[in-house]
Amino acid sequence: MRPTPPATHLPTAPPTRVRAVNDTPINHGGDFVLYWMIAYRRPAWNFALQHAIAHAAAAARPLVILEALRCDYPWASDRLHGFILDGMAANLRHLAARPVTYHPYVERTPGGGKGLLESLGRHACLVVTDDYPAFFLPRMVEAAGRKLPCRLEAVDHNGLLPLQAGVKYHSAAYHFRRHLQKVLPSHLEETPLPSPFDGVRLPRLPALPSSITERWPSAIDLIAASTRDCLAALPIDHGVSGGYAGGGITAGRGRLTRFVEGPLARYADERNLPGVEGASSLSPYLHFGHLSAHEIFWRVAKEEGWSLGDQSHETKGKREGWWHMSRGAEAFLDQLVTWREVGFNACVFDPRHGSFDSLPSWALRTLGRHELDARTHLYSFDELDQAETDDPLWNAAQTQLAREGRLHNYLRMLWGKKILEWSATPRDALDTMLRLNDRYALDGRDPNSLSGIFWCLGRYDRPWPERPIYGTVRSMSSPATARKVPVAEYLARYRPRAGRRRPSAPAG
Numbered sequence: 001m002r003p004t005p006p007a008t009h010l011p012t013a014p015p016t017r018v019r020a021v022n023d024t025p026i027n028h029g030g031d032f033v034l035y036w037m038i039a040y041r042r043p044a045w046n047f048a049l050q051h052a053i054a055h056a057a058a059a060a061r062p063l064v065i066l067e068a069l070r071c072d073y074p075w076a077s078d079r080l081h082g083f084i085l086d087g088m089a090a091n092l093r094h095l096a097a098r099p100v101t102y103h104p105y106v107e108r109t110p111g112g113g114k115g116l117l118e119s120l121g122r123h124a125c126l127v128v129t130d131d132y133p134a135f136f137l138p139r140m141v142e143a144a145g146r147k148l149p150c151r152l153e154a155v156d157h158n159g160l161l162p163l164q165a166g167v168k169y170h171s172a173a174y175h176f177r178r179h180l181q182k183v184l185p186s187h188l189e190e191t192p193l194p195s196p197f198d199g200v201r202l203p204r205l206p207a208l209p210s211s212i213t214e215r216w217p218s219a220i221d222l223i224a225a226s227t228r229d230c231l232a233a234l235p236i237d238h239g240v241s242g243g244y245a246g247g248g249i250t251a252g253r254g255r256l257t258r259f260v261e262g263p264l265a266r267y268a269d270e271r272n273l274p275g276v277e278g279a280s281s282l283s284p285y286l287h288f289g290h291l292s293a294h295e296i297f298w299r300v301a302k303e304e305g306w307s308l309g310d311q312s313h314e315t316k317g318k319r320e321g322w323w324h325m326s327r328g329a330e331a332f333l334d335q336l337v338t339w340r341e342v343g344f345n346a347c348v349f350d351p352r353h354g355s356f357d358s359l360p361s362w363a364l365r366t367l368g369r370h371e372l373d374a375r376t377h378l379y380s381f382d383e384l385d386q387a388e389t390d391d392p393l394w395n396a397a398q399t400q401l402a403r404e405g406r407l408h409n410y411l412r413m414l415w416g417k418k419i420l421e422w423s424a425t426p427r428d429a430l431d432t433m434l435r436l437n438d439r440y441a442l443d444g445r446d447p448n449s450l451s452g453i454f455w456c457l458g459r460y461d462r463p464w465p466e467r468p469i470y471g472t473v474r475s476m477s478s479p480a481t482a483r484k485v486p487v488a489e490y491l492a493r494y495r496p497r498a499g500r501r502r503p504s505a506p507a508g
């Protein structure tokens with residue numbers, strides 16, 4: 001369903017990025033326009049927010065932003081909640097002087113937030129939300145579309161390429177890269193506003209209806225007091241806490257600046273070295289929407305003195321040299337754009353993308369043929385969760401994931417491959433990888449979680465020489481990894497603590 005754009009002088013989101021979730025008309029008598037912020041949790045570089053602002057300006061109505069945090073979503077923990085609450089605190093600061101009513105809501109008991117969106121929707125002209133294609137969000141948005149008494153529009157701001165412009169499922173990064181080289185330049189002309197409130201005048205809402213704020217009070221006090229202190233009282237997984245980074249747009253921008261001014265130049269050579277901070281560590285900020293891929297892209301482009309039109313006009317899918325940027329920037333953009341967005345493409349165009357059977361047929365065949373191969377080690381889920389294997393490098397990787405919520409990309413590949421080797425069946429391996437990654441990783445529960453984990457089982461790859469258990473799926477081993485990249489310091493840093501077991505992941 002294509003919505004009709006509002007008559008406004010302010011830029012809306014590009015039409016290819018906007019989808020009407022229901023066919024309920026706009027309520028022209030509504031009191032405000034509501035932006036339901038569920039995935040792009042940021043006040044800047046945000047097509048969905050920009051779209052909502054344009055609608056509010058066209059209707060001469062106030063804008064309300066609802067950023068809600070449920071406590072019963074899968075894997076809700078101190079770590080994930082803490083990161084999101086940091087983001088809410090940053091949004092509160094950014095939006096304080098803007099013409100908008102920001103309503104951050106934190107659910108205290110499961111189901112406590114039920115009815116909040118509909119109640120706000122009864123007063124709204126229309127609701128704008130984020131069109132994120134993974135985790136429980138698509139189901140939640142479709143359900144909201146059925147219940148809301150006004151129009152619900154979902155805006156896709158997942159990446160540089162609008163999801164619909166992917167056109168079809170791309171089974172290899174190479175094919176997707178070729179497609180990007182053909183169509184991305186025209187989409188790059190559509191850049192979201194870095195500061196969408198600049199120069200915007202909107203009427204102010206004196207207050208939200210008290211029937212709403214009394215039942216679903218704003219979490220402003222709670223956020224301002226101390227993000228971490230309030231977590232203990234919430235019914236979430238307290239066995240997973242801390243993490244390597246704090247959330248929010250300000251923290252994300254700090255990390256982006258440090259990366260662009262330092263490691264970016266060496267990224268092509270150092271991104272694969274565990275123990276060296278050679279990568280950007282931006283994935284949680286991308287996952288929770290605290291930073292947009294556009295802001296990161298244009299920050300790199302600025303550093304490189306690059307502008308649109310400087311890229312090659314070839315469309316042969318070459319990995320390096322297409323952007324006409326430095327080696328480091330080319331390598332980084334291949335991850336940020338090709339590898340990141342091919343995962344989003346699968347979520348939209350392959351309905352089976354989350355199931356084992358979506359693997360390429362050669363991978364299914366070869367894994368099936370080797371399913372009964374003898375395993376030298378068969379570890380239980382609990383042993384893997386607790387990093388209690390006979391492989392010190394794998395244990396270090398699992399320890400880093402559990403302790404910090406991140407895992408270096410190179411070791412992440414080894415981590416997944418070994419789980420395949422140590423599980424009774426490839427389906428069990430898939431289940432274990434998803435559970436561990438989604439529970440511990442700050443950037444988990446993402447389209448990239450699926451592409452990375454399914455890559456370990458053959459997706460986006462080709463057949464390699466045949467081995468036991470793996471068949472022709474690419475294998476990896478810890479001794480080979482230790483020969484390729486220095487791991488001594490990493491092993492020392494992430495040694496599992498003897499005798500202290502973490503609370504295990506809940507049964508799946």
Ligand SMILES: Cc1cc2nc3c(=O)[nH]c(=O)nc-3n(C[C@H](O)[C@H](O)[C@H](O)COP(=O)(O)OP(=O)(O)OC[C@H]3O[C@@H](n4cnc5c(N)ncnc54)[C@H](O)[C@@H]3O)c2cc1C
Nearest residue numbers: 279280281282283335336339340409416443444448449452
């Ligand atoms: C088993 C396994 C599980 C993974 N699970 C996740 C996950 O849950 N969430 C997640 O975001 N990524 C996942 N990845 C991909 C990759 O490991 C991370 O994106 C990357 O390590 C994040 O660190 P960074 O931000 O420093 O990356 P950088 O190297 O700085 O790259 C910049 C951005 O590009 C994207 N990117 C980088 N490498 C990849 C890749 N291989 N595939 C897709 N996108 C990439 C990410 O958005 C990343 O933030 C997984 C990979 C594997 C092998």
